[in-house]
Each structure stands twice: as C-alpha cells, then as structure tokens.
Amino acid sequence: METCNKVLCAECMSLEEYFIESEIETRTIKDSKYKFVKNVARCKCCGKKVMVPGLEDENERKFEFIYRDYNGYIQIDEIKDILEKSNIEKQSLEQMLELEDGTIGNYIAGQLPSRDVSDRLKELV
Numbered sequence: 001m002e003t004c005n006k007v008l009c010a011e012c013m014s015l016e017e018y019f020i021e022s023e024i025e026t027r028t029i030k031d032s033k034y035k036f037v038k039n040v041a042r043c044k045c046c047g048k049k050v051m052v053p054g055l056e057d058e059n060e061r062k063f064e065f066i067y068r069d070y071n072g073y074i075q076i077d078e079i080k081d082i083l084e085k086s087n088i089e090k091q092s093l094e095q096m097l098e099l100e101d102g103t104i105g106n107y108i109a110g111q112l113p114s115r116d117v118s119d120r121l122k123e124l125v
C-alpha cells in the first residue's frame with residue numbers, strides 16, 4: 001500500500017501524510033465474538049485516525065474471511081478455485097446446484113451463500 005499519498009486530516013485540517021498500523025477489533029454477531037486484526041491509518045502529524053480510500057474494504061474482507069472460517073462457510077477464493085480447477089463455467093455450477101442465474105457471481109462478489117449451498121460447494125473444493 002502506498003504511504004506517500006496525502007489524505008485529509010480532520011484534526012490538522014490539512015492534507016497530511018499517514019502511516020498504517022494494526023488494531024484488534026472485536027465484533028459480536030449472534031452471541032459469538034470475533035476478533036480480527038485490521039489496519040488503520042493515522043496522521044503522521046497528529047496521530048489521529050484518518051480515512052484512506054480502500055482501507056475499510058480491505059478490513060471488511062479480512063473480517064469476512066474470519067467469520068466464514070469460524071463458522072465453516074466456504075471462502076470466496078475457494079469458490080474461485082472450484083471454477084478454475086474444474087474448468088467449469090459459473091452457469092454450469094449454478095445449474096448443478098440448482099441456483100438462479102448470476103448467483104455464483106454474487107457469491108464471488110461477497111454474498112454469503114446459505115449454509116446448505118455453502119456445504120455443497122465445500123464438497124467440490
């Protein structure tokens with residue numbers, strides 16, 4: 001990740017350089033606690049948190065991975081692997097699993113499959 005780009009710091013009220021550091025976040029979903037390490041950006045000048053484009057998306061992807069891992073759901077990369085290794089088209093996979101058109105594409109874009117579909121996909125990994 002680029003660290004030389006400047007972003008707006010609300011504290012300094014100016015464009016400042018920033019640095020990235022890790023931070024542990026705990027989220028509670030349906031009575032389960034999930035700990036994950038996320039990256040936050042801080043202003044080099046004052047040390048306050050600043051918003052860096054793309055950083056939150058990256059953190060959400062990390063959280064998604066941990067959530068799926070903990071709950072035994074198939075990972076997005078595993079779905080991609082199924083398509084690549086079996087050299088199968090998304091549409092064929094959808095037909096095989098009796099899913100609507102475009103569903104596999106949605107899964108790859110981040111939609112969480114139902115438990116049942118996830119289990120059936122995992123059998124193909």
Ligand SMILES: [Zn+2]
Nearest residue numbers: 009012043046
């Ligand atoms: Zn600042």
